[in-house]
Amino acid sequence: MRALVKTRPGPGLELIDVPEPVPGPMDVKIRVLRAGLCGTDLHLEGWDDWAASVVRTPLVVGHEFYGEVVEVGEDVTNISPGQRASGEGHIVCNTCRNCRAGRRHLCINTQGIGVNRDGAFADFVVLPATNVWVQPDDLDPDLGAVFDPLGNATHTALSFPMAGEDVVVTGAGPIGVMAVALARHVGARYIAVTDMSDYRLSLAKAAGADITINPASANLGVAMRDLGMKEGFDIGLEMSGAPSAVADMLDHMNHGGRVAMLGLPKDPFPINWGKVITHMITIKGIYGREMYDTWYAMSSMLSTSPRLREAVTSVITHRVPAENWQDAFAAARSGEVGKVIMDWS
Numbered sequence: 001m002r003a004l005v006k007t008r009p010g011p012g013l014e015l016i017d018v019p020e021p022v023p024g025p026m027d028v029k030i031r032v033l034r035a036g037l038c039g040t041d042l043h044l045e046g047w048d049d050w051a052a053s054v055v056r057t058p059l060v061v062g063h064e065f066y067g068e069v070v071e072v073g074e075d076v077t078n079i080s081p082g083q084r085a086s087g088e089g090h091i092v093c094n095t096c097r098n099c100r101a102g103r104r105h106l107c108i109n110t111q112g113i114g115v116n117r118d119g120a121f122a123d124f125v126v127l128p129a130t131n132v133w134v135q136p137d138d139l140d141p142d143l144g145a146v147f148d149p150l151g152n153a154t155h156t157a158l159s160f161p162m163a164g165e166d167v168v169v170t171g172a173g174p175i176g177v178m179a180v181a182l183a184r185h186v187g188a189r190y191i192a193v194t195d196m197s198d199y200r201l202s203l204a205k206a207a208g209a210d211i212t213i214n215p216a217s218a219n220l221g222v223a224m225r226d227l228g229m230k231e232g233f234d235i236g237l238e239m240s241g242a243p244s245a246v247a248d249m250l251d252h253m254n255h256g257g258r259v260a261m262l263g264l265p266k267d268p269f270p271i272n273w274g275k276v277i278t279h280m281i282t283i284k285g286i287y288g289r290e291m292y293d294t295w296y297a298m299s300s301m302l303s304t305s306p307r308l309r310e311a312v313t314s315v316i317t318h319r320v321p322a323e324n325w326q327d328a329f330a331a332a333r334s335g336e337v338g339k340v341i342m343d344w345s
Ligand code: NAD
Pocket: 038, 039, 149, 152, 170, 171, 172, 173, 174, 175, 176, 194, 195, 196, 197, 200, 215, 239, 240, 241, 242, 244, 245, 261, 262, 263, 264, 265, 286, 287, 288
């Protein structure tokens, strides 16, 4: 089969022929139809310190995907060939304290598909049956391929009740834009979004943002003034990983505000703890998706809301055949994109 492989330590990837993966008794083999590019894949391709510290070659990369089940292991009873599915890319140990308590997203031994084991930028991927999310037959394959990042957005957006609240999203990457769509869906009042890229701010606006701010020329105080807000934001969703974005957010939270942090900063950085304390702000870190409450919630919301489906799909700006994977990576690196999808069908 074709696969996009990190064949040896160092920058680059190669599209080569490799043997098809073989499912174990509890595994499912999926023919990949679509796969989404994520910042993680760019780190792996570029081979930064993080990539060098986690990857053992050879490795098939990629973890955002949608496809068709073609084979199930002999002990798998709830999934059948022919079904369409997306996959949860975090494989948990089932033995640590949190796993045994049913809190699988808090597993201390999480392994990532396409990072610690072979992934989905390939004609076929094998994963445990428990990680397979069977999709309705009529789901748009492109939408099926963004369930992983949509799950990040959903996990973050549903961390705190949002109905009637004023929400700020820092960072309008694909996940920030999807978080805007979700905040609109669950009933936020005002949604303000910041990003350095006007292109990405326009995607956020299309997904339902009331006001967008480019920190090069303004801060969230301007958003509050233009929206007629007097007291500060109730909910913050941090989706940039940028220290200055966190500072601007914390400066404009209401007393008792709640902040969910998804963006991964490159390095440790200081924040205004005096503000957090005197404003009694709650800060919650978010990693991955809750297994499988997040998956249930996003599937349910999408199934009943054409508007949400449209807003989430609008984040997909580039569709590239797998053979042209270099174009897909170049587009993703340019920053003038939403989500880039590779077509493996
Ligand atoms: P992305 O890199 O495409 O988007 C980040 C956006 O933040 C970019 O559009 C960038 O222009 C913007 N930004 C940079 N500096 C900013 C600033 N000072 N103010 C406002 N915006 C600024 O990433 P994504 O795929 O949308 O993911 C969002 C973040 O979440 C990234 O940091 C990513 O690493 C992280 N992430 C975390 C998890 C998790 O489980 N915690 C999972 C996936 C991604």
